[in-house]
Amino acid sequence: MSGYGFVIGLAVLVVFLLVALLRSRRIREKYAAMWIVLGVGIVIVGVWPNLAVSLARLVGVETPSNLVFAVAIVILLSVCIQLSVALSAQEEQSRTLAEEIALIRCTLDDSGIPGAGGGRGQGDVTCAGPEILPDPQPDK
């Protein structure tokens, strides 16, 4: 038996780990999808290595392993980019929340409730405005 058994075992392990994380809600489906695709892909190529050989011949890559590496790099790259995009969206959300918290805290300052804040009122101006105006959601 060659190293294939080892590789298949590893890929199956990765897929199981992802499914376990999904089931326990520690990872969301949109982030796990790419990894599951990658894991299943490795299992398939591991079980039928000739698939990689014929695929390489089809697209004109001389060494089948290079095709596997290239595809793996592309998938890893897209996962990284996806994470950067998600992180940026997250930062924008925490920024908006921080603003709202500051505005609400300012309203509490004005309310004069003891312990709500250390501030003093300033005439007719209220921190949150006459009504809370909805801010437009950033484009998805």
Place this chain on the structure above:
Amino acid sequence: MTRMADFRDERVLIIIPAWNEEETLGDVLDEVAAELPSVDVVVVDDGSTDRTSEVARAKGVRVLQLPINLGVGGAMRAGYKFAARNRYTYTVQLDADGQHPPKEVPTILDALVSTGADVMIGARFAGAGDYQTRGPRRWSMTVLSVILSRVTRAELTDTTSGFKACGPRAISLFSTTYPAEYLGDTVEALVIAARGGLTVDQTGVSMRPRAGGRPSHSPVKAAVFLVRALLALGIALTRPGIPTEERPA
């Protein structure tokens, strides 16, 4: 004869972004109170770890206390949100480090009202005040000014100045779109204003040297500054449409 429009008839808000400025903020607030007694002030405490908020509250000024540090752009968007929700007509950004003299606030606001511009930049000019930059950093700022002048169709010489006044349309736009990126509060904000159909202009003001720290003259830092600024500018200019929001009547 009709009476000239005057900012003194309108609701004006001074927004002071402050990050760990407990040492200089008190004096700045005293000076604002002395020069502009009828104007509202809000200090945006940008996640300070010192007594910035307490200093501001002790002076009887409203504080927007951000729980995390967002940078000047982030602090200013919170300030513009406050202004938009409270229906202020004009805002002026004033730095907490004492670099922007409060007595120049009327200069900028008068220029804003008389020209009918949406954004008025208080520009440092040679001769007035002690503020100077030299060498590579100066050239970088010149390059930025030339490009941004074309973008905004105005003659701008000091595009990195934070001493700015905004009218209602700019407040509305900035309350949702003011960027938190590097140089977003100066360079990108002007691009957003121009692309949002706002008019930008500048007026000369004197400024004081910063209380702490001095401008860097290192050519490497200036080069990094220019590259980052041009990158920010390039991305800002090629961004897809900016949502323009109607200000509630």
